[in-house]
Amino acid sequence: MNIYIYIEGAGDEDDIEQLPRQRPGFRSGIRSGKETTTGLRQGFIKFFQNLYDIAGENIKIFIVMCGSRSDAYENFKIALESQPEAFNVLLIDAESPVYSTVTPWEHLRNRTEDHPWILDAVNFEDDWCHLMVQTMEAWFIADIDALREFYGKGLRENIILQGMARNRSVETISKATLKVWLEAATRRTEKKKYHKTRHAPKLLALLNVARVCQASTYCDRLFTTLTARMATSAS
Structure with missing residues (x-):
């Protein structure tokens, strides 16, 4: 089983290599080879170390930094088509308060600032979308x-x-x-x-x-979701 986490944030050349097959006319917003885009991927790999430990040798986890939030969403959608056998996850900033009465997808669709790129996010599983609330x-x-x-x-x-x-x-x-x-x-x-x-x-x-999961409900949700998915895969 493979898990791909498509994250809003600065990427580097390694992230470009991991991007899914792109749709005609779409170009990733990742700018490589510049000091200003050193990339967050190594930091996230360290942050997710517990998940890598649980994954062991049978489950592969890939962290892909995608640049802008709209690019992260686009790459996530492409992954659903090009690698449907994998567990594909979108992780982006919430940017504003998140209310317990709405799902992460609903939160994004309710934000006029994220229109129009998020409006087709329908019929997606809740576990596919995770938020850094309100930002990382x-x-x-x-x-x-x-x-x-x-x-x-x-x-x-x-x-x-x-x-x-x-x-x-x-x-x-x-x-x-x-x-x-x-x-x-x-x-x-x-x-x-x-x-x-x-x-x-x-x-x-x-x-x-x-400590972070205790303070952040949505961070805990991310780790709980991925841990549960790996347990299901191993059973």
């Missing part, structure tokens, strides 16, 4: 120890801790607020203020998955 940075503030380890001296973690005390969950914090907190908390460190392209891959690799 929510996972970072869920693990202050990882931030301490990466940024070291000068980290003003109280900015994040005080902000979190006013919110019931890391998933209720807006994208803009997450960015403000991280930049303010890190600007006095040797690595300077938070920079997604340069810092996110290394932060992903340092995260304590159990």
